[in-house]
Amino acid sequence: MSKTPKIQICNGEACTQASTQKYVHEWCLEYFNEDEIGTCSCLGLCHDNYAILYKGKAHSIFAGKSLERIVG
Numbered sequence: 001m002s003k004t005p006k007i008q009i010c011n012g013e014a015c016t017q018a019s020t021q022k023y024v025h026e027w028c029l030e031y032f033n034e035d036e037i038g039t040c041s042c043l044g045l046c047h048d049n050y051a052i053l054y055k056g057k058a059h060s061i062f063a064g065k066s067l068e069r070i071v072g
């Protein structure tokens with residue numbers, strides 16, 4: 001049985017084309033274990049290209065510090 005991820009990184013077309021997920025994933029690893037990080041489809045924040053889903057809410061993060069404010 002798969003575990004529900006605690007945080008999900010957008011893997012929609014715009015975020016994928018911007019190649020931002022690798023940075024978002026690195027930032028997420030500062031707060032979550034690898035098995036707590038999942039992916040999700042487009043969150044409607046394509047203009048930012050750093051979209052995550054956390055506790056049912058979509059956010060754009062531009063630096064690890066922004067993620068700290070969301071999950072800290």
Ligand code: FES
Nearest residue numbers: 012015042045046
């Ligand atoms: S593709 Fe990531 S928010 Fe739309």
